[in-house]
Amino acid sequence: MSYWICQLSGWGLFTLMKIFATVEAADAPWLSTTVAFVLLHSAGLGFTHALRGFMRRHHWSEAGTWKLVWRGSAASFILAVPLAVANSLSPVSTVDAQGFTPVLALLVHLINWAFLFMVWLTIYFTTITIRRHRAAALRQSEMARALQHAELRLLKSQLNPHFLFNALNTVRALIAEDTTKAQRAVTRLANTLRYTLGAGQHELVSFERELEMVSDFLELEKMRFEDRLTIEREVAPDLGSARIPAMLLQTVVENAIKHGIAELPAGGTLRIRADLQDGALVLEVENPRPLSATRPLSEGTGLRNAEERLRLLFDSRASLELDLSQPAIATTRIRIPQHS
Amino acid sequence: MRAIIVDDEPPARRELRRLLSEYPWIEIVGECGNIEEAAAKTEALMPGLLFLDIQMPGGSGFDLLSRLEHLPQVIFTTAHDEHAVRAFEVNALDYLLKPIDPARLAASLSRVRKESLAPPPEPRGDAPLQQLFVRDGAQCWFVPLREVRLLTSEGNYVRLSWGARRPLLGRALSTIEQRLDSQRFFRANRRQVINLDFIENVELGINGRLHVQLRDGPEVEISRRQARLFRSQMSI
Secondary structure, eight states: HHHHHHHHHHHHHHHHHHHHHHHHHHHHOOHHHHHHHHHHHHHHHHHHHHHHHHHHHTTGGGGGGHHHHHHHHHHHHHHHHHHHHHHHHSSSSSSTTTTTOHHHHHHHHHHHHHHHHHHHHHHHHHHHHHHHHHHHHHHHHHHHHHHHHHHHHHHHHHHOHHHHHHHHHHHHHHHHHHHHHHHHHHHHHHHHHHHHOOOOTTTTHHHHHHEEEEEEEEHHHHHHGGGHHHHHHEEEEETTEEEEEETHHHHHHHHHHHTTTGGSSEEEEEEEEEEEEETTEEEEEEEEEEOOOSSOOOOEEEEEHHHHHHHHGGGGEEEEEEOOSSSSEEEEEEEEEOOO | EEEEEEEEOOHHHHHHHHHHHOTTTTEEEEESSSSHHHHHHHHOOSSSSSEESHHHSSSHHHHHHHHHOOOOEEEESSSOOOOHHTTTTTTTEEEEEOOHHHHHHHHHHHHHHHHHHSSOOOOOOOOOEEEEEEETTTTTEEEGGGGGEEEEEETTEEEETTTTTEEEESOOOHHHHSSSSSEEEEEEEEEEEEEEGGGGEEEEOOOEEEEOOOOOOOEEEEEEHHHHHHHHHHOO
């Protein structure tokens, strides 16, 4: 659209200028001058439009500057030939080449037309370049925004406001009841938050470090749920140096509490087992779950995200499965390859 | 005023109890950790006020409200589900965010006190129903019964004609009919109960039936059997 506006207004203005200049300077007849220039410049417009199509098909805009200058000049002279001939034969020929021999006049017309096409090409490529720069800048800022959004979403999902505010509420209660316990809770909460905020999506950490964080988290949950939450751990002794994606076990444990313990009026026992089997870290998180079929089993985005992360990091060598084959128990099994 | 605290986290219950100890006019008559217990206790103790957590084992605070026959005033307490409370279209309920800000609690309680000083006294077991909690699809309302012009039985449910809305109540008409205020509500026919305050005019039909035109609402036919009762009650 804007291309056609530029083309028509450019050639239109140029044509008017030429007509007036010719009539003024050479006292040429209005009608024949107008007809001649309209025809000549329409041809010029047609030629440049065809040239544009040709350049697009052959991807001229991706060529280097010098190559472009060379090609542009050549194209300009080639396109100028037929127009120079037509111009020489037209009634307005004498204006630019007054008193010249026919051959010399043809040469003047050739140079004039070639120059005109070069100016056209310069304007064309300048516009294209400016437009491209603008589009690239826009794309870049859009991408930066999308990235920020993604990061924010990740952070939000990791922070789990429900846990955070309930934990703070517990702390508020403990301050009046048991100062030492309240202090302990604040430290645990600080550790948990620090770990959460520092964990990157693709980062591997030592199992020891992850387990430490999970223990802090569970201690806080224990303060919240009191008798409703019992925790049992069976961790093989030599797992300290095993590697695990940061926040992975945490996500699974949080899920087990949210959809299991917290949904049961009497609560239950959360079991965490960890072992090395055939060079892979095998984790098992087991929790009781409500039987009621009225509520859909929304085992949630947490586990799906965890599965997705494992797939990105280890392809099919790692696995995460949720076993609901037992009626009132949910077991999550994770397998993470070591030595990679 | 008697109150019950419903929250599944013991520290949260203790904290609220501590905060409420500054208000001697509030007497905490019970604490519950799940909605089964809460439903039973509320029906048994008939408190005037309920502090209600939203996420709980065995169902949400909204589930509890839609099960209750006796509906006290409600203040929701929540760590992060305030959007759920805000989603209430009409008669927005009060809510407190945990950890609870004592100043916000004071504001909520002064509102409760103002409400409770207004005409309807603390309900007793035999007092007529004042309002209903209705959940229809994703929407919830506290419906004041005096604003309901017509109750229509639809199988085991009741369709309320309330302003421009027609929410469906998940109970049979027969179960709530006895609890309706007999000064205000009248059984017009097998399927319908009308609110007498909304009667615009009454026309005599054939066979001794009466046709009642309700304000903003449909015309309701009063069956022959009920028409005699209607005449004597309205002394016409």
